[in-house]
Amino acid sequence: MSIERTKPLYLGIRITWYVLGILEALLALRFLLKLMQANPLAGFTNFVYSITKLFTVPFEAVFRNFRVQGSVVEWTTILAMVVYWLIAMAAVKLFVIGKPISASEADAKIDQQDN
Numbered sequence: 001m002s003i004e005r006t007k008p009l010y011l012g013i014r015i016t017w018y019v020l021g022i023l024e025a026l027l028a029l030r031f032l033l034k035l036m037q038a039n040p041l042a043g044f045t046n047f048v049y050s051i052t053k054l055f056t057v058p059f060e061a062v063f064r065n066f067r068v069q070g071s072v073v074e075w076t077t078i079l080a081m082v083v084y085w086l087i088a089m090a091a092v093k094l095f096v097i098g099k100p101i102s103a104s105e106a107d108a109k110i111d112q113q114d115n
Contacts, residue, residue: 012095020088026052027081034065034072056080 030052038045056076063075101109 009095009099013092016088016091016095020084023055023084024081027055027077027084030056031074031077031081034074034077037070037072052077055084059083 026048029048033045033048040046040049056074059076059079062079066073066075
């Protein structure tokens with residue numbers, strides 16, 4: 001198997017995990033800022049909220065926010081983090097499925113599945 005044929009697959013997997021890592025970090029920051037009652041008018045807080053809003057909007061109607069003395073437990077953000085992680089896992093699996101293998105490797109894997 002040629003390294004040149006597997007290199008794009010490896011690169012795709014690394015890029016997927018990198019993008020997910022950035023998204024998960026931003027969503028975690030959003031969750032913590034809401035939980036700790038950060039000032040939404042502060043520049044950093046506003047920046048995090050505005051970037052992550054796009055990624056939390058699809059999940060807004062799923063759960064209600066839970067408030068305790070001004071702190072917000074935003075379940076929407078947790079759900080978004082889980083869903084985007086699952087999407088990244090599925091994308092990585094697709095990259096792995098696309099990995100070229102030899103006929104003998106394929107035969108061996110099929111034989112393993114039969115046992």
